[in-house]
Amino acid sequence: MTLLDISIVNVALPSLERALRADPSDLQWVLSGYALSFGLVLVPAGRFGDVRGRRNAFVFGIALFTLTSALAGLAQSPGWLVAARLLQGAAAGVVNPQVTGLIQQLFAAPERGRPFGWLGATIGISTAIGPLLGGLLIAAGGPDHGWRWVFFVNVPVGIVAVLLGWRLLPGRVTPRGARRRFDPVGVLLLGVGVTLVLLPLVQREQWPGATKWLLLPVGLAILTGFVAWERRYARHGPPLFDVRLFRHRSYALGSTIALLYFGGFTATFFIFTLYLQNGRGYSALVAGAAITPFALGSAVASAVGGRLVNRYGRPLVAVGLVGVVTGLGLAALAIELAPKAPVPWVTALPLLLAGIGSGLVIAPNQTLTLTEVPVPQAGSGAGMLQTGQRIGSAAGIAVVGAVFFSALADGADAWSRAFERSLLTSAAIIALALVAATVDIVANHRRGRPRERGRPVGR
Structure with a gap:
């Protein structure tokens, strides 16, 4: 739910612009304000959960996210909506580190692959399916009020999550005599x-x-x-964050891979939505449906990757990165060879391949990255990892977006050319993550460890 709100609002911008008479600066802050406050609170919120109990922080974050979603849906002015989005992003930043921290707390290292696999499937689906769900909600709610349902849909889900979270998640396990300075x-x-x-x-x-x-x-x-x-x-x-965690090669290298991968991964959906709707005239619903192959491939591969990560280690991540780079390259080639063909059809198989690759990257890499993080630091360690992902996403969108918009000035068929160039730029950024994974594999091989495995630490 929290990650979905990064991408789902994109398709709602035209209708909320008309309804609230918002100017371009307001629209930018509706998007960027959420991402900014999200990234800002991840590490402090993770540390708070480590000290005061992850269930307490999770339930508080979900409750605040639910309330601010309702406030966003009720917005009567651009300023109201921007303020609600800032609070909503902060609430999302409180929730996310607790999820990863709870997995660290509840499972020994060799057992974490499967829950991290389901978490990876959730990340992949929520990031990719946002435009489709947004298109469906706007179609159901109408052009004037459909954008409100993009926010209201969070309310019933959030209420159920609060009740189940308080009922099912374990309470604080921090010893009462532990130091709690913040x-x-x-x-x-x-x-x-x-x-x-x-x-x-x-x-x-x-x-x-x-x-x-x-x-x-x-x-x-x-x-x-x-x-x-x-x-x-x-x-x-x-x-607040123990910087000595970066002495562990698994954490330092995994964080680097995550930063680079999200730099290319997130930008793909940004430019794809622009190309389909503004360049080719597809509706928001069709544009969202075009990304479905990626979401399906990512969901299935994430669950499988979670089961395989302890057996294959970092080479599994490298295989996934190769799949993503290849899929994005083939999507660009498909547009080049068939510029007049329906885009959702010619890009379906390449995006499916890229989605499968993505599923073998996100969850396995997260499992390996957090392997050596002690459980008392699980929240802050995960928060720093996710902060890197948010910075990577913002930087990737800036770089790929600059390539995309600069290519639009090239004349005839500029939209297709811009899309191809930006796809290849995304693939190049992800290829840097592949280089980092390859360095780790070679280093492990030279040290006589053919693959990095999960192992229980810090329990």
């Missing part, structure tokens, strides 16, 4: 650093000129200060 300076440094890195990326279209990119080095400098502070703070108590 590192406010670390929270401030991380929050400011992530904000300055994400702002120019999510506001790239609305802030003209190159001045905005000066925020990036400032943000990176503050994040460097955050790392130094966390190292110092760890001498006196539990830090």
Whole structure:
């Protein structure tokens, strides 16, 4: 539900623009505000769950997400909707690290592949199916009020999730004598650093000129200060995030793969939706249906990948990355060879292949990345991993979007050419993740460990 709201709102923008008389800046903040506040709270929320109980944080986050979804659906002005989306994104950021932390808490390392597989299927489906579900809801609710149902649909699901979460999830397991200091300076440094890195990326279209990119080095400098502070703070108590986790090659390399993969993966749906609706004139419903092969392939392969990851390790992730790169390349080739053919049909098989590859990347990589993270740090470790994914997504959309829009000025058949170039750019970003996975495989082989396996630690 929380990841779905990243992509589902895209197809609702035209109708809410008319209904609320929103200007382009308002629309940009409806999208980017959610992503910004989502990424901002992941690590603090993960640490909060580690200390105060993951069930408490999960139920609070879902309740807040449900309430803010209702507020967004009831919006009477652009400012109201933007404020609701900011709170909604923050609530989503509270929920997500608890899910991963609970898997770490409830399962020994060799047993985590299957639940992470189902989580990967959820991530793949929710990211890819958003445009289709959004199109269906808008078609059912009508052009004037259909956009409201994009938010209202979360309310009944959220109520059920709150009740079941409180009833079924285990309560706090932190020893009562444990230290509970929360590192406010670390929270401030991380929050400011992530904000300055994400702002120019999510506001790239609305802030003209190159001045905005000066925020990036400032943000990176503050994040460097955050790392130094966390190292110092760890001498006196539990830090917000233990930077020593990056000494584990599985965590450092897996985080790098996730950042690069989400940089190419998320951008694909952004440009595909633009191409189908604005370039080829397809409806929101058809545009959403065109992505269904990817979602189906990802769902099935994620469940299978969760079962296989302990047997094959990082090579399984590499195979998945090859599948995604190949699928995106074939989709670009299909548009080149059959420019007048129906796009959903000629891209169906390539997207299915890319979806299968994606399913073998997200869940297995997450399982391997978190293998050596101790359970007391599971929430903050997962939060940092997901923060990297959000930064990768924002950066990927900025880079691929720039390629897409620059190619639109090339004249005849510009939409198809822009789509092909941006698809190949996404594939190139994902190929960088493949390079990182290959480096790990070669290093393991030289050390006499043919494949990295899950193993119980930190319980």
